[in-house]
Each structure stands twice: as C-alpha cells, then as structure tokens.
Amino acid sequence: xxxxxxxxxxxxxxxxxxxxxxxxxxxxxxxxxxxxxxxxxxxxxxxxxxxxxxxxxxxxxxxxxxxxxxxxxxxxxxxxxxxxxxxxxxxxxxxxxxxxxxxxxxxxxxxxxxxxxxxxxxxxxxxxxxxxxxxxxxxxxxxxxxxxxxxxxxxxxxxxxxxxxxxxxxxxxxxxxxxxxxxxxxxxxxxxxxxxxxxxxxxxxxxxxxxxxxxxxxxxxxxxxxxxxxxxxxxxxxxxxxxxxxxxxxxxxxxxxxxxxxxxxxxxxxxxxxxxxxxxxxxxxxxxxxxxxxxxxxxxxxxxxxxxxxxxxxxxxxxxxxxxxxxxxxxxxxxxxxxxxxxxxxxxxxxxxxxxxxxxxxxxxxxxxxxxxxxxxxxxxxxxxxxxxxxxxxx
Amino acid sequence: xxxxxxxxxxxxxxxxxxxxxxxxxxxxxxxxxxxxxxxxxxxxxxxxxxxxxxxxxxxxxxxxxxxxxxxxxxxxxxxxxxxxxxxxxxxxxxxxxxxxxxxxxxxxxxxxxxxxxxxxxxxxxxxxxxxxxxxxxxxxxxxxxxxxxxxxxxxxxxxxxxxxxxxxxxxxxxxxxxxxxxxxxxxxxxxxxxxxxxxxxxxxxxxxxxxxxxxxxxxxxxxxxxxxxxxxxxxxxxxxxxxxxxxxxxxxxxxxxxxxxxxxxxxxxxxxxxxxxxxx
Numbered sequence: 001x002x003x004x005x006x007x008x009x010x011x012x013x014x015x016x017x018x019x020x021x022x023x024x025x026x027x028x029x030x031x032x033x034x035x036x037x038x039x040x041x042x043x044x045x046x047x048x049x050x051x052x053x054x055x056x057x058x059x060x061x062x063x064x065x066x067x068x069x070x071x072x073x074x075x076x077x078x079x080x081x082x083x084x085x086x087x088x089x090x091x092x093x094x095x096x097x098x099x100x101x102x103x104x105x106x107x108x109x110x111x112x113x114x115x116x117x118x119x120x121x122x123x124x125x126x127x128x129x130x131x132x133x134x135x136x137x138x139x140x141x142x143x144x145x146x147x148x149x150x151x152x153x154x155x156x157x158x159x160x161x162x163x164x165x166x167x168x169x170x171x172x173x174x175x176x177x178x179x180x181x182x183x184x185x186x187x188x189x190x191x192x193x194x195x196x197x198x199x200x201x202x203x204x205x206x207x208x209x210x211x212x213x214x215x216x217x218x219x220x221x222x223x224x225x226x227x228x229x230x231x232x233x234x235x236x237x238x239x240x241x242x243x244x245x246x247x248x249x250x251x252x253x254x255x256x257x258x259x260x261x262x263x264x265x266x267x268x269x270x271x272x273x274x275x276x277x278x279x280x281x282x283x284x285x286x287x288x289x290x291x292x293x294x295x296x297x298x299x300x301x302x303x304x305x306x307x308x309x310x311x312x313x314x315x316x317x318x319x320x321x322x323x324x325x326x327x328x329x330x331x332x333x334x335x336x337x338x339x340x341x342x343x344x345x346x347x348x349x350x351x352x353x354x355x356x357x358x359x360x361x362x363x364x365x366x367x368x369x370x371x372x373x374x375x376x377x378x379x380x381x382x383x384x385x386x387x388x389x390x391x392x393x394x395x
Numbered sequence: 396x397x398x399x400x401x402x403x404x405x406x407x408x409x410x411x412x413x414x415x416x417x418x419x420x421x422x423x424x425x426x427x428x429x430x431x432x433x434x435x436x437x438x439x440x441x442x443x444x445x446x447x448x449x450x451x452x453x454x455x456x457x458x459x460x461x462x463x464x465x466x467x468x469x470x471x472x473x474x475x476x477x478x479x480x481x482x483x484x485x486x487x488x489x490x491x492x493x494x495x496x497x498x499x500x501x502x503x504x505x506x507x508x509x510x511x512x513x514x515x516x517x518x519x520x521x522x523x524x525x526x527x528x529x530x531x532x533x534x535x536x537x538x539x540x541x542x543x544x545x546x547x548x549x550x551x552x553x554x555x556x557x558x559x560x561x562x563x564x565x566x567x568x569x570x571x572x573x574x575x576x577x578x579x580x581x582x583x584x585x586x587x588x589x590x591x592x593x594x595x596x597x598x599x600x601x602x603x604x605x606x607x608x609x610x611x612x613x614x615x616x617x618x619x620x621x622x623x624x625x626x627x628x629x630x631x632x633x634x635x636x637x638x639x640x641x642x643x644x645x646x647x648x649x650x651x652x653x654x655x656x657x658x659x660x661x662x663x664x665x666x667x668x669x670x671x672x673x674x675x
Contacts, residue, residue: 019565023420030419032412039412046413050564052427052571204469211473218473
C-alpha cells in the first residue's frame, strides 16, 4: 500500500527516495503511529518532505491519495492575496445573521467557481464577491452562516463548512515570494572567497613546512583572511514601464548592497546609451559617460542588468531612437560594448518569462545577451547567479 | 521515553511527533522556521525534559566539520617539543575532542545541538554524512575508530541561508516550525507569564496579530519579540485600556520598539495610522 503512496508522491514531483520510504516503514514498525491518519500525515511529512516550500505540494498529494477527493475542477485557482486582506472586522447583529440566506453545500461550490471565474479585483465589506469582512459566503473575516473561508484566520464564528486552506504553506512555494532575505540567499551563490588584506591568520601548513625547513625551529607563517571578492556592476532601468516593478528592484538592490562589498550601480532609461547616472534625483546634472565606466572597472567585474527591456525596437536598433534625447549611436552598439568589456553578464527581467515573446525588444536584447536573460524571481535569480559563476554561459 | 513539551516550552502535536520519531528511529532532526520561533530552545528543552546531557555546537561561517569531531593542536606540540616537555611523546595529549566526540563518549544517551548549520561552508553537511549516519569516525592521529556508546539525539537548526545537500537531507527528519496561531500563542504566553491579567493578554495579542497582518512589513515581529514586549508592558505597568483605545493618537502601540525593529516599518505603520485617522 505504501509503495503506491510513494509512487503517487513521486508522480506529483516530490523528490522522495527509497531510503526515505524504508525509514517511513521503520517508523510504522516502531509503532510511532497509533492508527490515526493525522499522526501518519505528520510522520510521513517529517520523513518525506525536507523543504517547507514543498509542504503545499505534499498536502495536496496526500489529500488526493488518502481522501480520494479529486481536486475540484476550477478550484485550483490562486486567489490574489490582497482580496483577502483583512481591512476591518465586521460586527453583525443577530437579526442580520438570520437574514443571511443559507445556500447549501452544492450551491456554495457552484457559486464559488463562478465568482472565481468572474472576479477581477479586490472587494471588502460586500455581500457577493470574494473579499474581507463582508457577508458574502466567500473570503474571511466576515460572517455568513455557511461560508467557505479563503485565507486568513477564522474570526471565531466557526460556521465555515469547508475551510479551504489549501494554501496554508502556499506562500512558501516556489518563486511566488521574493523578499530581501530570499534575494540575499540567492545572491550568495555568487560569493567567491579569496585571501586579501593584512596577514592575520595562522597558516598551519606553511608553519609546519617552514619549521621543518628551519631544522625544527619554530617558524610562524601568517596569511590574510578570506573575503568575498566578487565584484559586481549593477545597471538598473528606471522610470516608465519600470514603475510597476519598483518594489522588486528596491529589494534586489538592498540585498545586493548588503551582499557585495564591491558593488557599483548605475541607472539608465530603457536602454544603455552614452551616459548613465548614479543618483536618480540628480540624473540631469550628474551624468557619467558610459566610456568612462567602461574604462574604470576591470574585466573581473560581473555585469548585471535589471530592466523589463520593453520599449520600441528603434530604441535598441537605431541611432536617435531614444525616447529622451538624441543618441548618436544605437543602444545595441552600447550594449555590445559593455558586453565585450565584461564577459560575465546577465539581464534580470521583472516581467514573467512567459510574456517575453510578446515584446520584440525583449527578444532583441535577449539575443544581444546570448540568451542570458532571467526572470526576476527566486528561481530566475538562482539561474542567473549560476550562469555568472560558470563564467556567464546560458543555463 | 517521550517528549511532550515542558512547563516552559509549548510544543505542538506535530513537533512532539517529529521529536519522538527522531528519538525512536535515532535519526537527526532538522528544524527550520521563522527567526524567533524557538528552534534553538527546542534542544535545550528536550534535553531538560528527558534528563539527557546536552552538547551544543554553534556553527559559524568559519566552522569546519572536523572541529566537531576533534582537533589536533599541532602548534602546542611543536612548542612543547622545543621546550623539551615530556608530554610531547604522547600524541593523545594534543588531541582536543569536539562536540561529537564528547557526545559519543558519554555514558548515557545525550542530545547534540548543531545550531545554524547553514552558516557554515557548503561542504560542511557533506563532511558529516558518515559521522551522523553511522555515529562513528576515525581518528587518524590515534589510529582508532570512535563509535558512539549510545546514539545521541541530534537536533540541527537552519535559517535557510544555504540549501543543504540532498544526501544530507535524506538522512534527517524535517520539521518546519510554523508561526503559532492565536490559541497556541496564548499557551506560550501563559507559560512565560503565569497569572498575566487576562484583559492585558487579550488586548496585547490582538495588537500583536494585527501588527503581523500589516501588509508590506519588512520584518514581522516574532514570538520571542512578543514575549519581550509583554515583559516591557508589565514592567511599565501599562493598563489594558491603553492597548484597547482605538484613538487615533494611540494607533501606534506603546513601546513598539520591542516589536518593530526597522525604521521603515515604523514609518509605514505611522502612515497607516494616519490614514486610518483620516478615514474615521
């Protein structure tokens, strides 16, 4: 029986191994589980899942196998979190509660499916849509005699007939959330330690070798400590279409600042031309020539662009194509100059990867970079860092 | 021998099950979770509850796996040889046993805490695979193999800064300490402040969970921060009414410095309070 369960987990893309299955059987033999499905669930989760990002997936796989419930068709949509953000708790009088009509189980799900299909925005305090603090049967923080709670904590009315909490660990899953801390962890892949600075650490091997050479007289050798020696040039696109992605960029930037000692950042608009700037508030009087940048930083720097690369194709391909000023040389020329100076380069794009092929300029820049464009989420960031550590090859 | 939580540590059902399973199957237990949810405390409490000696190994970025087994103090031996100290003949005098060595030699079952394993070099967990699996290692200098007399319960904590290798994970139990829900939190607070006025506790928890629910906070306050804050509230003798008042000027909880550790978070919270005042 457990072999089937094991294979079921495997088919749901959970990385489980035979060794772990054997351990689970051992646990059963040791009578750690006393006939309760809850205990079995907890033990098998502790043994088979080694990453909280996979809890969500495991919960679903476990539910499918043991309850035999098919995941309800049309119900596996992700409800955007802010619909459910609890704006205010709503207090209802007894009469109000009685007035709310009970819908019945079947009808409830039917309607929920319908609402999920129709609803496009956040609602609060209403009586129909999925949202917070309302008298609609869907959402949380509100009151309905037979509602389905979606997200949030139960407010204590406890009449939800099915707590639809399939996403209890949902926000830990995959690449949905990108916090400063996560970014730091991803950037850490780039770390390269090298010995630099004053010699302060005892070099044991050197001391022993030196002492032996000295005919037994102690000869202390010291060496410098190891430090993170990665150097990064960060080029950030600002303004225009990038306004939607300010938060993601801010987070990336603050994480990068904390992670790398040698980090230089420059701003550009849409595409890199002959000038970049370092302080966004003073961009018009503090231009720095791109040639200057190229000549200042050595080839051991790694180049990271951040931008949505969404613009008119002329801005990349033609002289004079820029939306802001007359550029003598095309953006593509400047990009190639940068790329030939620093071979290790990636482009991080805050747009989701599946939307890239709708925009011609993204395709062009991707080609210029030799396919080294990655989405600005955790997974993309990891791939980008891996590409950089491998000397800038596409992954 | 079963762990059921202690009078000063509230363990949820899933956590006790994981600890007991690790005890029964003698496998290491890997604990992850938000900072401040009591990962490190768990090992101390398990050791106390089951009356087992505790060996702690706090890992830093420079820690090597070998240091947990033993270290050979070559420099002192070299020095002693120059001074003509007779101790120099016996190499065992210069072997400094590490945490695992001590635990393996212990004459009764013990608890070993490997704290923040993710801080160390990426090879660190790999270097400990065999030691944790077989509970034995070879001491090259003494030419002998050390075997654990009693397999210790090994509790490992991680903050997720580095991914741990698969081979290592396969050998462990894993438990993610979820942020406690309101009833659990109530129990936790009661353990720390027995006889706390019911009123104050209720209001404080409300403020606390509201604060955690504020969207866009850079760092959400954790359990240990709640405990600190309650301590301050008690020390300052703040009456529960102050927490309850929804008056605009009091929208920021008193002594918020214990809960919000980030200037930007305080600003954000002030802004939200300002907006709430305008709406009302």
